[in-house]
Amino acid sequence: MKKIVVFCGSSLGFNPIYKEAAVALGNHFVTHKIGLVYGGGKIGMMGAIADTILSKNGEVIGVIPQLLEKEEVIHSGVEEMIVCKTMSERKVIMSQLVDGYITLPGGFGTLDELFEALTLGQLFIEQKHCRTFKY
Template sequence: MKIAVYCGSRIGNDPVYADGTRALGKQFAEAGIDVVFGGGHVGLMGVVADAVLEHGGRVYGVIPEALRDRELAHDRLTELHVVSDMHQRKARMAELADGFLALPGGIGTLEELFEAWTWGQLGFHHKPCGIYNLAGFYDPLLAQADTMSRAGFLNREYIDMIVQADTPEAVIEAFRNYVPPHEKWT
């Protein structure tokens, strides 16, 4: 299994984010799960890639030329795919991955999560999509999803389709046992 990991290009202010990301990378490698990610050596992206590689796993990066040219590319990956722009990056990552997981991050992480989540809701893919909710990082986002549901804009089944886990073991188990929801508009 290959899981696309969306996460910050920074490590955050609390060591729990880097520590939890490192633990996830170790567990992925030990479970034989490969990582597909944005190809950078910085922030949580670098932390997860390094952890997987240090424990014998495989890591596939996808980075736009402009970011590679700024010397942000990780130089020890199993494979590095260089693409022309962010749209191609996301498409290539989706193509390579069997599932999608958001770790703590900023607006780019949210954008990637929302796109994968929307594609799953629409039936463009049937892959698991989840949140590694370290230290409750995504609790406000999940509360907003509940608000959307109560207001009639989001069916509960599309909230429930998001794997929500706060340990590496729970992430792995949920991804292995994932059952996609019914496609919207069928």
């Protein structure tokens, strides 16, 4: 099974279209038997995509740094949750687990993750696909 990391926010934002995009992408993952790797939270965009996939018995792996374990409210429904030390370690672990990257709306953390993935590709450190999801 292919695994894709989805970088996205721990907030739903101010427009319902963001949650709709997370749900649509989650349904796409389940339909096409793609495993999700994500930030491990149960709230916001992260929670919306994870809940969608989990509700249909899809595969979800969370990766969350210790400092966000309580703040982002770790998703208790995710069977495989990797707790790491730092944000940097989180990105390395995610990179090792996946075949590609997708970005949904989020904040500065989401942008940081996206730009690191783009940089790894630009430097030919990785040869993985990197896309933003348009709804």
